[in-house]
């Protein structure tokens with residue numbers, strides 16, 4: 496019997512990467528998974544995966560800023576899923592150099608390794624943040640790029656390098672541009688875990704940043720399937736192209752909090768916290784996806800609506816063992 500195809504994942508120990516790793520194993524792949532090197536030998540969320548999943552996963556500690564580390568990761572893989580990034584917008588105000596090192600130079604290292612080792616496919620991860628506040632809705636892939644934070648700028652830099660490698664060297668890269676993703680294991684930096692985590696810890700007075708921005712929230716299992724869809728589709732359908740992944744739904748942060756209150760059967764008192772408000776020109780006010788290109792090329796469609804995804808997320812954060820991994824009493828950037 497032929498052995499299962501080997502794929503490599505960067506950022507595998509993170510929120511989306513750990514779900515993608517599980518989904519890749521469930522769809523018959525072996526995964527070489529990079530967790531960022533650290534002196535605690537921590538494998539992040541990969542440590543929580545089921546033993547039968549981990550049996551198909553080779554975990555390597557490494558760093559996308561290091562070219563040799565990346566080459567070792569991708570050698571022999573038939574597809575590389577590049578998710579490693581620094582992703583917090585507020586921290587990108589404080590430490591922008593590290594964002595360029597990780598999101599731009601790190602992506603360059605992945606592109607170089609894929610090019611020289613002739614890996615058949617690279618799935619590069621972008622973000623809806625690269626569009627900035629929607630100028631037209633829903634947002635198609637032809638919407639202008641307008642980078643309102645150092646984070647968005649560093650991700651757009653990686654995207655441009657990916658496009659240039661396809662144009663210059665025919666590197667077989669496809670870019671997936673997820674809209675806001677949520678679900679179990681997400682960091683407390685994001686709004687949904689922030690609210691659910693505070694409520695699950697017994698608080699009813701929720702402090703947040705601006706309540707007006709709207710977002711298109713996609714459940715993480717659906718985002719993982721979008722990655723696999725572009726990673727496994729016929730090359731002529733996807734290579735050299737960028738694909739939005741989002742539901743097409745839109746909700747404001749304020750309405751989202753009310754919905755979480757309903758799902759958690761809790762009466763919430765919401766207030767805006769000055770330190771969480773972003774500089775006005777940096778706040779992306781509206782994001783809503785047109786994912787029809789992805790659907791047409793691969794058949795992908797989200798399998799969960801917002802309430803179903805929230806219920807799964809609440810279940811995760813209500814488990815004391817999971818909640819204990821978080822700091823719900825501080826502002827996590």
Ligand SMILES: NC(=O)c1ccc[n+]([C@@H]2O[C@H](COP(=O)([O-])OP(=O)(O)OC[C@H]3O[C@@H](n4cnc5c(N)ncnc54)[C@H](O)[C@@H]3O)[C@@H](O)[C@H]2O)c1
Pocket residue numbers: 505506507508509510511512529530531532539557558559560577578579580581582597601620621622623650672673674675676677682
């Ligand atoms: N969460 C979202 O809503 C969202 C939306 C759009 C795009 N994205 C993109 O999806 C990807 C995954 O994001 P996430 O939400 O899972 O965040 P995350 O922070 O949980 O995952 C990112 C992972 O990258 C790893 N990493 C950081 N620097 C590294 C380095 N130098 N070398 C190796 N690994 C490193 C981190 O340890 C982390 O596990 C990112 O590329 C992000 O830009 C996320």
